[in-house]
Amino acid sequence: MRKSKFWPMVVVLLLAMALLSACATPAAAPAGDAAAGDEGTAAEAAGDSANQVEVFSWWTGGGEAAGLEAMIGVFNAEYPDIEFINAAVAGGAGTNARAVLATRLQAGDAPDSWQGHAGQELIGTYVAADQLEPVNFLFEENGWLDVMPETLIPLISQNGNIYSVPVNIHRANVLWYNPGILADNGLEAPTDLDSWFAAMDALQAAGVEAPLAMGEQWTAMHLFETVLLSSLGPDAYDAVWSGEGDWAGEDVTAALENFAKTLSYTNSDASALTWQDASRLVVDGDAAFNVMGDWAEGYFREIGMAPQEDYGWTPVPGSNGNFQFLSDSFVLPVGAPHRDAAIAWLTVAGSQAGQDAFNPVKGSIPARSDGDRSLYGEYLLSAMDDWASDRVVGSLTHGVVANDAWKSEIDTALGLFLTNSDVAAFQDALVNACAAAGPCQ
Amino acid sequence: MSLSRDRLISIALVSPSILAVLVFVYGFIFWSVRVSMSNWVGLLPDYSWAGLANYRNLMHDPRFHIDVRNTVIFTVLFVAGCLALGLILAVLLDQGLRGETFFRNLFLFPMAISFIVTGVVWRWLMNPAQGSRISGLNLLFDKMGLDFLINQWYTTPYWGIGFIAIPAIWQMSGYTMALYLGGLRSIPDEVREAARVDGASEWQLYRYVILPLLSPITLTAMIILGHISLKVFDLIVAVAGKQLPLDVPAIYMWTTTFDGGFYNRGAAIGILLLLSVAVLVIPYLRYTLRTEAEL
The missing domain is CATH 3.40.190.10 (Periplasmic binding protein-like II)
Structure with missing residues (x-):
């Protein structure tokens, strides 16, 4: 009885060990050889x-x-x-x-x-x-x-x-707005940053606590890239990403101050909202504006909203004539x-x-x-x-202008800025990020 | 002959797991240490030597400072909350009331849920929206006229991480209760009776007799809860997503490695996490091994 149980068990264990070592082998293969040796294995695995x-x-x-x-x-x-x-x-x-x-x-x-x-x-x-x-x-x-x-x-x-x-x-640089709220307050869709800020000041005075809806951290980065484009203009915007521009420059400082001002109009529970939650605040009438890519339009249609009536759109103020893609x-x-x-x-x-x-x-x-x-x-x-x-x-957030490493360093810098609102430290961190992981090396 | 066959069987039985542990635990720990001392950024491995540079950079990394601060706040609140609540529940259950089994299971059930599920539910409950969009617990407080309790929950500046400890305590205090209850049951009635005969009040009984006898349980619970809280990741991501004010080392490790491609930095954070858990666990293991040897 004992004997009959013993050997099968040993066989099972040996099989298990063989299986383990088989699992370990591919992971150990160096990735460099992979491209050359890949054709055979992949075709074999698929069996055709x-x-x-x-x-x-x-x-x-x-x-x-x-x-x-x-x-x-x-x-x-x-x-x-x-x-x-x-x-x-x-x-x-x-x-x-x-x-x-x-x-x-x-x-x-x-x-x-x-x-x-x-x-x-x-x-x-x-x-x-x-x-x-x-x-x-x-x-x-x-x-x-x-x-x-x-x-x-x-x-x-x-x-x-x-x-x-x-x-x-x-398109990333789209400003979605609630046409009803704007009409009630005698406002028109803003065309540059100053008229946008003026409109949001007027809305706050009229009792709209947070005229600009924002969501979790990546939507803040999305807002950041559009305000950066609006403030710098397309030439300087391209330049800071290609490494020819200077992240420490005064125009970048001004852009960051504009971004900080934009943030002052946002909802306090931003970090708890998804982008859908944030976009929805506009069509529900809890906020007047939201900066989001044009996938928001698909979402608005999905929840039964009608274009021009429930939501309107315009390029992010100051970025007219540019398609941030x-x-x-x-x-x-x-x-x-x-x-x-x-x-x-x-x-x-x-x-x-x-x-x-x-x-x-x-x-x-x-x-x-x-x-x-x-x-x-x-x-x-x-x-x-x-x-x-x-x-x-x-777009920065969606992978066009910066590689992953650079983007993740910017994301960290932005996250710190959202907690401490320190423009100078933010700009320093952006300079360092470009030097560490971008083209400014 | 039969003895050596038993030996053979036992060796054969443990060898796969020893082998697996050697490769998949110690092998990869060694490999992570090596990566953490390399310059590997990007898709392809780069094992060029960087020494301790990655660790030095982390020491000056403001994000890592936030991580450490958040971990300390979370750990202190979580462990203290679980111990206190677990002990209170255990003492109450130990009074021999009717329906004890029912309550014991009731308190223990949250442990059967994964942190992800807990996180999703508490994300709804701790909805920080106010005004017309108020919901979750804030809505409950509003309806009950307890307006002073309405708060920003985990979006509270600076202390937001503390609120993440609430769902964690909710989930793990039942487990702590079970540990304490086991401890209380193992204290012989004679001890309590002797104390009462000596004129001890109930408070003195618990303070000077029961609690000291429970201290090994407290230590065990602290170790188990402590290492859970050092590694916390899923609960925070489920409640609040990946956002910097609630960042912890495990989240930083994930984002920097897989979003940014900084394998070197991710490995360094991983090794620091391992060391911090080891500082907690190894003295405990030595202590238990020694006491077991004495027995």
Whole structure:
């Protein structure tokens, strides 16, 4: 009896140990070798030939997931012999997904293409680690350079190489307002910072305690980048991000003081609110203004609000003529397991059909200026007009102008500023952040 | 023969876990120490030697100062709150009242919930909105005419972290009660009777007889609660998200590593966390091992 139990147990234990060591091996493999050795293992694991494309994203819910499904539909119609594998990972704005992607890349298990915010978030992280191929050839072959704004291209490139295919465009510098409250107080939508401050002073005098709605910390960074653009103007704004401008300059000091003044009009419970909660304060009439990206419009529609009646919009005062953008885009990894299929996916992602399938559902505008105007609502049409004519500048919060390391240092500096309101210390911290993790080294 | 087979079985049984612990605990501790002394920023590992620079930078990092301050405030309030509430509940339950089992389970139940669930519920309860948007406990206070109790909860400047201790105490005081109740039950009735015969009042009985006898329980509870509070992460994120006024080392470690790519700094924070827990736990382990050896 004892004997019969003993040996099976030993076998089970040996198996368990073998399993453990098998789990440990891939983690120990150096990431550098990964790109080369990856093709074999990934194909083996999936157990088939080159007829598939694994696309990694954080579009798992709502309009985003539905938009992705619509674009996959276009892809399947054009490439029926390629199987599409949707490797989406849930989590707000991709925080979780990007941690998972980093783990996969470090283990040498790259997907065929992944989603990323166009600009420095991709370039600073993945190009710096030699993980991405330039996609200039796709832009040239498909004529995308003619249909995308000229000022967009440098913001998604490094040293003349374009590193991603933008699928959609969101605008960051939008001021949402409550038309009823403004009309009741005899105010018009402000056009520059001074008239904005004057309007908020008037509203406070009329008993609106916190005329400007703000939410948790990242929405404060969103407000910060728009006020920075309004105060500096597009040239100086671009300059501080490219490293040519001086973060210690007086114009930056003035911009930070404007930001501090803007914060004085915000609600005291900001840190307890999500961006939806904060945007909702405007349509509910608890606040007059909210600065948020134009995904807020999708939210307003979702809760049954009507454009121009329940909410109005204008560029953040002082930033008229500038389109502060962010974009979800797809990349071509070095050593993609199925490179041809990945190129096919990118071709669809940049095509008119693909973008017009995705964007009306997601509630954003196409990166191309030749989208089918019959598919888009009133706000999105106005954004499409501005996209075609405005100067394009990049967003900080959403990954265009600063790499992850720099952005996280700015986030810390901003968080400290929100607790102590010390403009001089904030500016010092911004100077240090640029020197430590930005281009000011 | 049969003895050596028993030996074999026992070795075979423990070897996987020893191996796993060696690799996944001590191996990775060593690896984290190495990363914390490197210049690794970004996606690809960079093991170039940085010495103690990352630790030195943290010592001058205003955000890390906030983290340490918040951890100290949270730990003191959380541990003291749990011990006090747990002891009171245990003493009440020990009076031999009817329905003791019911109350014991009632108080113990919150422990079965994860910190995330607790956090989400208390996020609603501790809604800091006031005026027309008032809700949660503030609304309750408003309706009951207890306006002086309406407050900003975890958005209170400077002391906000203290309010995070409330859900933590709610969750863990039942567990502390169970520990104390076990301790109270192990005190023989003769001891209490002897004290009463000597003319001790109930207060003196608890102050001079029961409490000193419970001190090993208090120490155990402090260690268990203390290491939970040093590592707190999920509760704060669930209640308040990741915001700097409520930052703690574990949150800083997460954001700087995965949002910013500062693997070197994240590893350094991780090692400091490990050391702070070790300072608490290792003397306790030595103490228990020694007392067990004496027995």
